[in-house]
Amino acid sequence: MTTALPPSSDLKELVSLAAERLLLADRVAAAKFGTDQPIDDPAREQQVLDRAAAMATEAGLDPAETVAFFRAQIEMSKTVQRGLFDRWTRHPERVPAERPDLVTEVRPHLDRITAAFVGRLAATANLRAATRRCRDLLLLAEGEADRRHRLDPLHEKALRGAIAPICTG
Numbered sequence: 509m510t511t512a513l514p515p516s517s518d519l520k521e522l523v524s525l526a527a528e529r530l531l532l533a534d535r536v537a538a539a540k541f542g543t544d545q546p547i548d549d550p551a552r553e554q555q556v557l558d559r560a561a562a563m564a565t566e567a568g569l570d571p572a573e574t575v576a577f578f579r580a581q582i583e584m585s586k587t588v589q590r591g592l593f594d595r596w597t598r599h600p601e602r603v604p605a606e607r608p609d610l611v612t613e614v615r616p617h618l619d620r621i622t623a624a625f626v627g628r629l630a631a632t633a634n635l636r637a638a639t640r641r642c643r644d645l646l647l648l649a650e651g652e653a654d655r656r657h658r659l660d661p662l663h664e665k666a667l668r669g670a671i672a673p674i675c676t677g
């Protein structure tokens with residue numbers, strides 16, 4: 509017998525994916541710090557958004573709403589990257605020893621998260637509305653993601669920004 513997960517589990521997974529994506533911003537920042545690669549890469553952002561829009565359409569989601577959601581993820585990723593650049597400039601001893609490869613390693617991981625996101629957005633479509641229920645579940649999911657991923661204040665704040673669009677539908 510299979511038991512369907514309650515919708516709140518899908519919301520938790522959605523928020524957890526947002527936290528995972530923000531933690532990957534650390535790898536993105538480590539790839540860029542000390543190189544001439546800027547934090548902002550508008551061409552790559554457009555690719556991420558175009559891909560998300562195409563997948564959203566296939567999943568029966570509103571592409572414009574999905575793009576707005578991904579814009580928030582991108583903005584918050586850049587907030588984390590800026591925070592880490594600032595931290596590492598002030599504390600060079602905290603600069604990661606390893607510089608991951610952005611194109612072959614980190615971005616493919618981000619792309620897998622995009623696909624997972626679209627699945628969770630589809631699974632939570634009925635729940636994502638400007639309701640008390642959505643906001644209550646979101647708050648619970650946020651607290652759980654903070655704990656599960658042991659987020660520091662920089663990532664916690666970014667997570668709040670990243671999940672802000674969820675209960676606005």
Ligand SMILES: C=C(O[C@@H]1C=C(C(=O)O)C=C[C@H]1O)C(=O)O
Pocket residue numbers: 536547548549550552553556581582583585586615618
């Ligand atoms: C994550 C990156 O940094 C920025 C954020 C992006 C994102 O969140 O997808 C995309 C491009 C950059 O503006 C990256 O360069 O891949």
